[in-house]
Structures are given as C-alpha cells and as structure tokens.
Amino acid sequence: MSIAVGDRIPDVTLTTMTPDGPAPVRTGEVLGSGKAVLFAVPGAFTPTCSDYHLPGFVVRADDLRAKGVTTVACVAVNDAFVMGAWGAAQGVGESVVLLADGNADFARAMGLELDGTGFGMGTRSQRYAAVVEDGVVTHLAVEPGPGLEVSSADAILAVL
Numbered sequence: 726m727s728i729a730v731g732d733r734i735p736d737v738t739l740t741t742m743t744p745d746g747p748a749p750v751r752t753g754e755v756l757g758s759g760k761a762v763l764f765a766v767p768g769a770f771t772p773t774c775s776d777y778h779l780p781g782f783v784v785r786a787d788d789l790r791a792k793g794v795t796t797v798a799c800v801a802v803n804d805a806f807v808m809g810a811w812g813a814a815q816g817v818g819e820s821v822v823l824l825a826d827g828n829a830d831f832a833r834a835m836g837l838e839l840d841g842t843g844f845g846m847g848t849r850s851q852r853y854a855a856v857v858e859d860g861v862v863t864h865l866a867v868e869p870g871p872g873l874e875v876s877s878a879d880a881i882l883a884v885l
Contacts, residue, residue, distance in 0.1 A: 730862050730865055733862075734753070734757070734855075734862060738751055739752060739825055739830075740804070740808075741808070741822065747804075747806070748805075752831060755798055757859065758859055759858075759859070760795055761856070762796070762854065762857075763799075764852075765799070765800045765835075765837065765852060765854075766799060769801050775811070779821065782820070783820045785878035792882065797822065798822040799823050800831060801825070829848040832849070837853060851868065852868040856885065866881070866884075
C-alpha cells in the first residue's frame, strides 16, 4: 500500500554527500518540519531525470521558496557517491538536497518502489513529487507512466 495524503512521511535513514563524505540523515529530520517538496526519480544520470526532472527543480527552487517551501529534496535509489556526482554535474549547489536511498528502503516504506529488473535496474523508486508539511503528506503526484507530467516543478508550483 502506498503512502497517501494525510499520512506521515516514513522516518528512514538515507545518505547524503557532504564535503567530508557520505553522511546518514533521517527523512524525519529533512522533511519533518516546515513545508518541503520531495521528488523521487528512478535513477541519477538517467535521461528524463537528468534532462528535465532535477533541472526543473533547480531552476524553480527560488519560486518554490517564495511559496513557503523551506526544503526541496530529491531521492533516488542510488548510492551517495552517485548522487554527489550527479549533483555536481547538474550544478545543484544548495538548491536541492540530494538523498541516496541505496537499498530502496525509503521507496519501499513509501510503497512507491518500482521493479526495474526488466531493464537491468533492479528495484527503483517510482517517479513522484510530494508536498510535505510538518512531516505529513498534503499533496502526492505519482507519474502514471513514463514521462514527466504530474511531478514536475511547474506542476508542484501550480498546487502550492
């Protein structure tokens, strides 16, 4: 069963890349207070994720903050080294917190895992975006298929 509007975000340990190397971070700490936008991608460096999804949130980060968003975070089933390299390649800087869900623990806890074994990617996360206020999901947009329709930065800005 997947997470739904009104549910509390699962508190799972993920990893983020810091100047000192990988560091654990709890989703409850990152998403538990204030208004956060969390978006998930199937994989760093994949075409739609790198060409549209992440760049859209980087470009629109200030617009999201102007609407009261205190944290913009991206989660993917990749390790912290890959997420760090992806962030550097994309020029993310401080605009988006990149969260590595290396074992898909968060994707499973959200009930939004994706079976990518058919194309050699193992377990991944579905593509989605959520608005989380004080740890509670107030909006959830899961992509119904391939592509980027309901979980883009512009789509999220439209509901804030």
